[in-house]
Amino acid sequence: MDARSGLKHLPHERTSAKSFVLSIASPALICQVDEHTLDQLVVAPDGTVLTRRVHGAVLICVKTAAILGAVLSLDALREEDYMRLVKQTLEPKDRLTVLYECKHPWPCSGKPAVIFHDRGKIFTSQRATQVLVDRLGITTEQAPAYAPSAKGTVEALFTWVTRKFSHRLPGTTKSHPTDRGTYDSSGEAEKAGITFDVLEKLFIQAIVDAYMQEWDALRRGRRGALWEESVREKGVPRYLGPQDDLKLLLMKAKNRKNPVTGRYAITNSRLSFLGRSYVSPGLLDRLRGREIDIYYDRRDISVISLFLEGELVGEAYCMEFMGHRMSVWEADAQRRKDAAQAKDAAAESRENRQRIQQEATSGRKLLSMETKR
Structure with missing residues (x-):
């Protein structure tokens, strides 16, 4: 049927x-x-x-x-x-x-x-x-x-x-x-x-x-x-x-090569990444100008892994975090909070400087101060 x-x-x-x-x-x-x-x-x-x-x-x-x-x-x-x-x-x-x-x-x-x-x-x-x-x-x-x-x-x-x-x-x-x-x-x-x-x-x-x-x-x-x-x-x-292959699965790749000069921005033994400075004593100087790949984990950006021609050559550490684990979300929130506080502090400083400048250029204020003396 x-x-x-x-x-x-x-x-x-x-x-x-x-x-x-x-x-x-x-x-x-x-x-x-x-x-x-x-x-x-x-x-x-x-x-x-x-x-x-x-x-x-x-x-x-x-x-x-x-x-x-x-x-x-x-x-x-x-x-x-x-x-x-x-x-x-x-x-x-x-x-x-x-x-x-x-x-x-x-x-x-x-x-x-x-x-x-x-x-x-x-x-x-x-x-x-x-x-x-x-x-x-x-x-x-x-x-x-x-x-x-x-x-x-x-x-x-x-x-x-x-x-x-x-x-x-x-x-x-x-x-x-x-x-x-x-x-x-x-x-x-x-x-x-x-x-x-x-x-x-x-x-x-x-x-x-x-x-x-x-x-x-x-x-x-x-x-x-x-x-x-x-x-x-x-x-x-x-x-x-190999374990290096598994480590590559863990993190996100970021190529830091400068398209204009063809070299990496490694200055004074430091590498700028995500707006922060990373150091690795003795390693970054040897990698200056080389084509490297940066791998990182969003859950912990205090350390990044450096790969040269597909092989792990070392790690670089963020001086700002001083070895403390910091996720990319916490770092961004901290940066936004610091930026807001810096903006408020700058506004208060600007207001005080304007007041001081007005007092300095006000003749009446200067005359009254001299009279009080």
Whole structure:
């Protein structure tokens, strides 16, 4: 009957979510990636409001529902954020659990075979395709349009993040003013000190110590334990390439070559970048006039990496920050605040100088002063 119905293809049998998950042979064989927004107000260390909405992305294993990578950004996600997510997926996470003071290990790392994504620009960009497909050998598949159920695993994770994490933090803006009511988001965020570093720490802790330890009813097990058991039984592919290539994935490239002179603006052993001076004793003098590339991470611009002909030759440090970690968003907010204060100070100084000048040129004022003497 189906052959006589005139259909080009025979209809596929309906597949349940449980049967699809159980049909996946090994961990990291099929992964899903997507981006999401967190309704959270973030402040700078001095209390300046940086944003009211945080952007995040996660990469999750469909077989075990274990999270292989998660990143946050204070503005719209870009290609380098997706590359950072891929880098985090490939690398072991022992350093992250120590850095963010997690109580449990985060054993999930490996090279995915297939990454399932939507039509987001950062997932379908040319650079993402070159890195994932050409360099790493990872297959990418695009979900059908207007079909969020196709990415059910990662969508369920975002529901968990909204209900059990972001809307319970101090400084949450909720998803609508009606839901927020009279709650003072900015005051609570400043009182709690929810900076970008603090939010990132809490986000990773929520993943490792809460989400990964919960019981998954569909897969019948704790997500962290499910990953470890699957890896012991089936194994998982690992990244075996050079670490410099992964470091290139982490950061954004910026070419500082002067198109007029064909040389780089390295003066007095200093390099100007993003309006700030960077130094590297003994290195910048050797790189003067050479064609180098600068790579940097938007989360920490206190240090930049210098590459010569595709190889890492060293790092340069910003004297303004003195080794203190500073994101590009915090640095921009600090610069705007300093500019506003400088403008007010200049206006007050100008007003006082005008008053002094008027007093100096006023004959009546001078005469009255001489009379008083």
